Amino acid sequence: xxxxxxxxxxxxxEQEPQIRAANFEEVAKxxxxxxxxxxxxxxxxxxxxxxxxxxxVNVQIPDFIAQIAERDFEGAYQTIRATNSxxxxxxxxxxxxxxxxxxxxxxxxxxxxxxxxxERFAADTHMHAETECAVKPVxxxxxxxxxxxxxxxxxxxxxxxxxxxxxxxxxxxxxxGGVLMYGIPEFRLPKTIVQxxxxxxxxxxxxxxxxxxxxxxxxxxxxxxxxFEAVFVGSGAGLPSFLGIQGEELLGVMSAxxxxxxxxxxxxxxxxxxxxxxxxxxxxxxGGGNVAMDAARCAKRLGAEHVYxxxxxxxxxxxxxxxEIHHAKEEGVExxxxxxxxxxxxxxxxxxxALECVDMVLGGPDASGRRRPIEVEGSNHELSVDMVIAAxxxxxxxxxxxxxxxxxxxxxxxxxxxxxxxxxxxEGVYAGGDVVTGAATVILAMGAGxxxxxxxDEYIRGKGR
Numbered sequence: 001x002x003x004x005x006x007x008x009x010x011x012x013x014e015q016e017p018q019i020r021a022a023n024f025e026e027v028a029k030x031x032x033x034x035x036x037x038x039x040x041x042x043x044x045x046x047x048x049x050x051x052x053x054x055x056x057v058n059v060q061i062p063d064f065i066a067q068i069a070e071r072d073f074e075g076a077y078q079t080i081r082a083t084n085s086x087x088x089x090x091x092x093x094x095x096x097x098x099x100x101x102x103x104x105x106x107x108x109x110x111x112x113x114x115x116x117x118x119e120r121f122a123a124d125t126h127m128h129a130e131t132e133c134a135v136k137p138v139x140x141x142x143x144x145x146x147x148x149x150x151x152x153x154x155x156x157x158x159x160x161x162x163x164x165x166x167x168x169x170x171x172x173x174x175x176x177g178g179v180l181m182y183g184i185p186e187f188r189l190p191k192t193i194v195q196x197x198x199x200x201x202x203x204x205x206x207x208x209x210x211x212x213x214x215x216x217x218x219x220x221x222x223x224x225x226x227x228f229e230a231v232f233v234g235s236g237a238g239l240p241s242f243l244g245i246q247g248e249e250l251l252g253v254m255s256a257x258x259x260x261x262x263x264x265x266x267x268x269x270x271x272x273x274x275x276x277x278x279x280x281x282x283x284x285x286x287g288g289g290n291v292a293m294d295a296a297r298c299a300k301r302l303g304a305e306h307v308y309x310x311x312x313x314x315x316x317x318x319x320x321x322x323x324e325i326h327h328a329k330e331e332g333v334e335x336x337x338x339x340x341x342x343x344x345x346x347x348x349x350x351x352x353x354a355l356e357c358v359d360m361v362l363g364g365p366d367a368s369g370r371r372r373p374i375e376v377e378g379s380n381h382e383l384s385v386d387m388v389i390a391a392x393x394x395x396x397x398x399x400x401x402x403x404x405x406x407x408x409x410x411x412x413x414x415x416x417x418x419x420x421x422x423x424x425x426x427e428g429v430y431a432g433g434d435v436v437t438g439a440a441t442v443i444l445a446m447g448a449g450x451x452x453x454x455x456x457d458e459y460i461r462g463k464g465r
Contacts, residue, residue, distance in 0.1 A: 002069075004041035007110030012117055017330035021300050024186045024269055027327060028092075033071075036121040040069035042106060042113050050103040051115060056447030057084045057155070061100060061115055068118055077126035080119060085158035086151060086197045086446065088127065089180060091120025092189050094443040095321050127196055134203040140164030142460050145228040147214045147400065150178025151442045152433025153234030154198065155449030156456075157206045163457055167205070168228070170212040175265065178236055179434075180442070182265040183257075185294050187301075191264070215399040220429065229463070230428050230456045233415065234449060237394040237434035243286060247344030248390070252278060252352030256287070256295040256391035263298050280387035282306045284355045286341055287391030288313065291439075293324040295389045296333045307333045308383060312340040312360050312373040338362070340373065342380070344388055354382040396435045404429070414438055422452035423459070430456055 013029040014020070020027050031039065043065045051061045059080055067076035080087045096102075096116035104112030144160050146153045149171040157167045175181050180194045202208065214220065214235075223231055240255035242248055259277075262268040268277035283299040285292050288311035299307045309328070311318060314337050318325060329335070336357075343356040359379035362371035396414055401407045406426035408416045415424055415431045422430045432448025434440055 002041055003044065004038060006038075006042060009111045009114040009117070010035050010039040010042075012114070017327075017332075020187065021297075021331040024301055026190055027187050030124055031117055031121045033073075036068055036073075036118060037071060039114050040065045040118055043069070044105055046105050050105065051100045051113075054100040054103040056099065056443050057090075057450050059084050059100075059119070064122060065113065065115070065118055068122060073122055073125045074129070076118075076122040080122055083450070084119075084446070085155045085201065086180075086442075087119055088123035088193045088197055089151070089189065090443055090446070091116050091118075091123055092193070093184060095441055097322060099443065127193075134200060136203075136205045137162055137164045139166060139205075142166065143168070143228045144456060144460075145170065145223045145231045146234060147220075147231065148172075148178055148234040148236055148433075148435075149176040149198070149208055149210075150234060150236045150433065150445065151180060152236070152435075152445040152449035152452075153178065153232065154201060155446040156232045156234060156432070156453045157449075158201045158204070159450055159453035160456060161201065161204045161206045163453075165457075165460075167207065169206060169208040170214050170218070171208060171210045172213045172235075173265075174210050176208045176210060178234075179238075182261040183291070183294070185260070185264055185298055187297070188294070213399070215403040220400065220404040224428070229460050230430065232449070232452050232456065233400055233424070233429065233431040233435055234433045234445070235397065235400055235435050236445075237396045237414075237439045239395045239397045239413075240390065241393045241395060243341060243344075243390050243392065245341055245343055247346060247352075248388070250344055250346040250352050251350050252280065252346075252386055253344055253388045253390070254278075256285070256291045256389050257394060259295055259389050260291070260298065263302075269298075269302060277302070278387055279303050280385070282308075282385040283387045283389065284308045284310050284341070284383055284385045285389045285391055286310045287393075288318040288320060289391065289393075289439075290320045290324055292391035293320045293328050293333075295391050297328055297331055299387070299389070300331055300333060304387075306385075308385070309333060309335045310339050310341060310355070310357065310383070311335070311337055313370060314338055314362060317362075317370045336383070338373070340375065341388075345382065352386050352388055354384050355388055356380060356382050394434070394439045396438075400435075412438055421455040421459075422448065423455060428459070 064076040064079040101112040240257040266275040267273040268275035345354040359376040360373040366372040408425040433445035
């Protein structure tokens with residue numbers, strides 16, 4: 001097989017920044033066939049396959065890349081799908097630069113192979129060509145309940161369905177997809193892609209029931225009474241954290257969770273929808289992760305003249321993906337590093353008028369391993385804004401653990417599990433994703449769902465012996 005010695009990744013076509021900053025269409029346009037084949041030929045097909053070790057769901061990366069190089073695009077998709085239930089999603093939102101691509105040997109003297117872009121290409125090519133429904137596996141006579149239809153729940157459900165389990169997914173809101181639907185903007189992850197991935201799981205027998213709030217409509221105990229032999233909790237971390245500063249009760253302060261849900265799930269950016277949302281002129285987004293980047297870029301697209309990322313550490317400490325930071329900068333988002341909010345200011349009508357901030361300097365490492373920000377005395381200054389969005393993290397909703405006996409949680413409200421099996425402190429109940437780790441990445445949640453599916457299968461088969 002020919003090897004392409006080009007040192008840099010094959011560029012992916014994108015919308016121009018000044019154009020995309022005014023619409024919600026997907027930023028990256030995807031590879032053409034020739035681009036994909038060219039990039040696939042950069043793979044060295046190392047015997048040790050280090051890239052696979054960096055993938056939380058164990059995609060056989062060199063195999064599917066070789067198939068793309070040979071123009072067997074459907075074969076490439078099927079190779080990915082053997083271990084990854086959501087390839088079109090992962091190809092778009094996984095932090096490949098810190099996972100599979102970080103292990104790529106081509107990255108030693110140049111740029112790594114664009115594994116994520118090739119995964120997206122294979123998935124999109126399959127979706128455009130797909131004509132036949134998947135074949136349902138032979139039922140094995142056992143039932144499993146999955147709570148939550150985010151990436152952890154969907155992965156667990158898909159893996160169990162392929163093993164013949166009758167799987168029912170219980171989703172609290174009216175649309176399946178979890179954070180993929182309410183948290184990630186259309187310009188990064190089109191919702192039609194998410195729903196196509198979910199439809200493929202339904203085709204193999206996964207039943208998804210929406211508007212089912214477990215802990216209210218049904219309890220975990222009642223699920224067992226209905227004949228489910230195991231329960232997987234993948235309910236995510238949807239409870240937003242706030243700033244804890246004076247003035248955050250003012251009109252114009254909201255969590256990134258609410259802001260993004262109104263935009264992504266409730267289509268507030270489209271004129272034909274009645275979803276109310278504030279269209280501010282000057283917006284401060286507090287935080288430095290991917291959620292902060294998403295909120296800032298959405299605010300820009302809603303017409304804000306100035307959007308500021310207010311982050312208490314430096315750019316090198318930001319947890320957001322480099323690609324998201326780069327895109328935000330291109331689109332005109334302004335970054336205020338080493339800056340921390342101390343008070344939200346408002347007018348007589350209770351509306352936001354400014355964010356009072358202080359300058360910071362970095363000291364020694366804290367518990368997270370990053371340098372600790374220290375306030376500079378007397379550095380108080382005001383940032384004129386009419387909206388403040390808190391994007392400093394989420395925690396799990398306590399509903400399930402407070403309505404289910406035997407479930408233990410840590411001080412952050414995350415469920416305690418056995419890391420080897422993903423079983424909680426109650427027999428037959430497993431958990432994974434953000435409900436265990438706190439807010440993390442889509443692919444790590446998927447890896448947890450896959451891990452739990454294997455353990456649930458072993459648990460149920462063990463009971464039958």
